[in-house]
Amino acid sequence: MRHTKQTIKIQDVAQAAGVSVSTVSRVLNGKVDVAEETQARIQQVIERLGYTSSLAARSMRGQKTNLVGLIMPDIAFPYAIEVMKGVNRAIAESEYDLLVYTTGDIRKHGTALHEQQYVSLLNNSITDGLIIVAPAEADFVSAAPIVSIDPLAMNPNYPSVHATNYQGALDAMQYLIGLGHQRIGFISGRTELESATRRLNGYREALQRAGLPVDQALILAGDYTTETAMRCTRELLALENPPTAIFASNDQSALGVFQVTRELGLRIPEDLSLVGFDNIPDAAYLNLTTVDQFIGEMGYIATKMLIDLIGGITLVEKTHQVQTELVVRSSCKILEKTK
Amino acid sequence: MRHTKQTIKIQDVAQAAGVSVSTVSRVLNGKVDVAEETQARIQQVIERLGYTSSLAARSMRGQKTNLVGLIMPDIAFPYAIEVMKGVNRAIAESEYDLLVYTTGDIRKHGTALHEQQYVSLLNNSITDGLIIVAPAEADFVSAAPIVSIDPLAMNPNYPSVHATNYQGALDAMQYLIGLGHQRIGFISGRTELESATRRLNGYREALQRAGLPVDQALILAGDYTTETAMRCTRELLALENPPTAIFASNDQSALGVFQVTRELGLRIPEDLSLVGFDNIPDAAYLNLTTVDQFIGEMGYIATKMLIDLIGGITLVEKTHQVQTELVVRSSCKILEKTK
DNA sequence: GTGAAAGCGCTAACAT
DNA sequence: ATGTTAGCGCTTTCAC
Numbered sequence: 001m002r003h004t005k006q007t008i009k010i011q012d013v014a015q016a017a018g019v020s021v022s023t024v025s026r027v028l029n030g031k032v033d034v035a036e037e038t039q040a041r042i043q044q045v046i047e048r049l050g051y052t053s054s055l056a057a058r059s060m061r062g063q064k065t066n067l068v069g070l071i072m073p074d075i076a077f078p079y080a081i082e083v084m085k086g087v088n089r090a091i092a093e094s095e096y097d098l099l100v101y102t103t104g105d106i107r108k109h110g111t112a113l114h115e116q117q118y119v120s121l122l123n124n125s126i127t128d129g130l131i132i133v134a135p136a137e138a139d140f141v142s143a144a145p146i147v148s149i150d151p152l153a154m155n156p157n158y159p160s161v162h163a164t165n166y167q168g169a170l171d172a173m174q175y176l177i178g179l180g181h182q183r184i185g186f187i188s189g190r191t192e193l194e195s196a197t198r199r200l201n202g203y204r205e206a207l208q209r210a211g212l213p214v215d216q217a218l219i220l221a222g223d224y225t226t227e228t229a230m231r232c233t234r235e236l237l238a239l240e241n242p243p244t245a246i247f248a249s250n251d252q253s254a255l256g257v258f259q260v261t262r263e264l265g266l267r268i269p270e271d272l273s274l275v276g277f278d279n280i281p282d283a284a285y286l287n288l289t290t291v292d293q294f295i296g297e298m299g300y301i302a303t304k305m306l307i308d309l310i311g312g313i314t315l316v317e318k319t320h321q322v323q324t325e326l327v328v329r330s331s332c333k334i335l336e337k338t339k
Numbered sequence: 340m341r342h343t344k345q346t347i348k349i350q351d352v353a354q355a356a357g358v359s360v361s362t363v364s365r366v367l368n369g370k371v372d373v374a375e376e377t378q379a380r381i382q383q384v385i386e387r388l389g390y391t392s393s394l395a396a397r398s399m400r401g402q403k404t405n406l407v408g409l410i411m412p413d414i415a416f417p418y419a420i421e422v423m424k425g426v427n428r429a430i431a432e433s434e435y436d437l438l439v440y441t442t443g444d445i446r447k448h449g450t451a452l453h454e455q456q457y458v459s460l461l462n463n464s465i466t467d468g469l470i471i472v473a474p475a476e477a478d479f480v481s482a483a484p485i486v487s488i489d490p491l492a493m494n495p496n497y498p499s500v501h502a503t504n505y506q507g508a509l510d511a512m513q514y515l516i517g518l519g520h521q522r523i524g525f526i527s528g529r530t531e532l533e534s535a536t537r538r539l540n541g542y543r544e545a546l547q548r549a550g551l552p553v554d555q556a557l558i559l560a561g562d563y564t565t566e567t568a569m570r571c572t573r574e575l576l577a578l579e580n581p582p583t584a585i586f587a588s589n590d591q592s593a594l595g596v597f598q599v600t601r602e603l604g605l606r607i608p609e610d611l612s613l614v615g616f617d618n619i620p621d622a623a624y625l626n627l628t629t630v631d632q633f634i635g636e637m638g639y640i641a642t643k644m645l646i647d648l649i650g651g652i653t654l655v656e657k658t659h660q661v662q663t664e665l666v667v668r669s670s671c672k673i674l675e676k677t678k
Numbered sequence: 679g680t681g682a683a684a685g686c687g688c689t690a691a692c693a694t
Numbered sequence: 695a696t697g698t699t700a701g702c703g704c705t706t707t708c709a710c
Binding site: 007009010011021022025026028029053054056057058059060061062063 | 686687688689690
C-alpha cells in the first residue's frame, strides 16, 4: 500500500488536465456547461490518478454528502442488528450510503451525556441526516434532520418510530391464554423505557380481559438481559404454583428463559410455553413463538422518513407506529404440572 | 428539535468569551499556554453554547479525528456481524470511536470497482485508519493505515488478518472421521476466495490422511449462500450412496443444510452429522458442531493492529493468523442408512 | 498569554 | 466555456 501522506487533490487533477480547478469541480458535480472534449479529458485524468474528492472539504462547503448516519450505543445485540438490517435495506434502495457510529460500549462515554455531541459531530459536518436509536435526550440541536427509533423521552422534539408494544403484548398474551394457560409468568424490561412499560400494560390488560387474576408473584423485574432473565426464570419455576407459560419481554430475556429450560431438561413448548418479544435469533429453529419482525421494519421506516426529510419533504405524521406481529412457530399445549 | 441550519462555531465561542478564535482553539486542543482563568471562562462558554467543533473542518486541517473506519460490503450476515462485534470490542477498549461504512448492498455499486473510492473517501479525510473486510483490490492508495481481514488477493500490499482455514477444515474432518464417517459431503465456498480454497484443501487432505477416497460426487460447488447450500444438500442426500455427514464451508451454507434436514424430518446429529464453518447463530441451541469463534477474533486483532499502526508502531508481522477452533456442540453417531 | 493571518481542499459566485 | 477568487471552520505559525 502506498501509504503516502500525500493525497491527490483537485489541484493536481486540474494541473494534469491543463485546466483550472473550477472546471474540474464542475465536471465533478455534473454541471452542464463544460465542453464535451474537456469533460472527457478531465474524466480520464481523474481515473488515471485515482482521484477522490475529500469528504471533509466537500462537506465543509455545505454540500450534500449522500451519507446517512446511524447512532447506536452498542451494535452487538440482536435488537441493534435487526435495526441495522432494516436501515441497511432502505439504504440499499437509496442513493445514500450509511455511516454507523458507535462508541463500542455504552459505559465508555456515558451515553445520554454525549448524545448531543455525537449528533453535532455527524450532523453538523458529514452526514445529511441522522437516525438515532433509543435516545435519552428529548431535544437535539442539529443542522440536519433527525429521526429516532424508540426514544425514551415521552414527547421528543424530533420525529420518531415506535412499535405497537401494547398491542403486541396483548396479542402474545391472548395467544397463550387461548392455549388454555391461566398462570403466565412475565419477565419485565427496564422500567424507564416506554416500550417496557407498554408491554407490561398489555400483559396486565390481557389477563383482566380474560378474567384471570394478576398475580404479582408471576411478574418479575427483568432488565432486558439474559442473565437476569435466567435468574427470574429459576425463580418462577421454583414457585409453589409455577406458571405454565412465560412471556419474556425482549429477545435477550427470552434466550435466558430458553437457556434455563434447557438446563432443566424442560421441553418447549411441551413442558412450558414461551413467547418472546423482539427478534430472537433463529427462533424458527428453536420453535419459539415470538412477537417480532418489527424491529427491522422500524429501521427501514425511520430511514425512509429521514430520506424524505433530507429531500425537503415534510412528514405527514411526526410519529410513526410499526405494527408488531405475533409469529407462532409451533403449537403449544399445556401439560398438567404435578407440582 | 431546533433544526437550525445555523451551527455554533468557534467564532461564536470566541466572541462570547471575549477572546480570539486561536485562544479557543488552544483550549479545545488542551494546549498549556493559556491562563487558568481564561481557560475556565472559555470552557464555560463552550458548555453553555453546547459547542462541538466541526469534524469536517478539524480533519481538513490534518488533525487526528479519533475515528476508525470499518468497510463492509453488507452488514446483514452473521459473518459481518461477528466481525463487527470483534471490532466493537477492541474499539470499546480504546480511545477511538468506530464508523462502519456500508453501501447497503454489494450490487449497488459493484464492490471491488469502488473499494479504492471508499478508502479514499474515509481515510483521506475523516478516519485515522481503516479496516477493510475481504477486499478484492490488492493495492490501495491511502493517507492513513489500513488493515484487512480475509483479503481475496494473494499478496496484498497492506497488513492482513487471516484464519487458519486449512487447519480448521482438517480439524473438522478429523472429528467427523473420528466418529466413524467414511462418506462426508462437502459444500464449497466461492472458489475465488482464498479461504474457500484452503477449506477445500483441508477437506481433501483429511480424507487422504485417513486413507479414505476423495469422491468428487460428494464435493458440491456452493457459493456461501443458504439457497445454494439447500440445493447442494438435496443433491447430496439424493445420491444413490448418500453421505452420512456433511461439512458446510461457511455459516450460511450450514444453515442451508440444517433447513433441508429439518424439512426432511432428519435429526441432527442422529441421522446426519453436520459441521459448519464460521459462526452459526445460536449453534449451541441447534446442537451444531462448528468451526467458529475466530471471526470476531479477527475483527479484534485487526483493530488492535490498526490502532498500533495509527500510533506509529510498526507491526512485527504484516500477516496475522487467528487460530480457528472446533466447537463440538454434541456428540454424533452414525446411523446405518438404509439407502 | 494572546491575537492576526495564512491556509487545509473544495464550491460557487463573479469575471472574462 | 473556462478562469479567478472568496470563503466554509478550523489549527497553527508568527507576531506582539
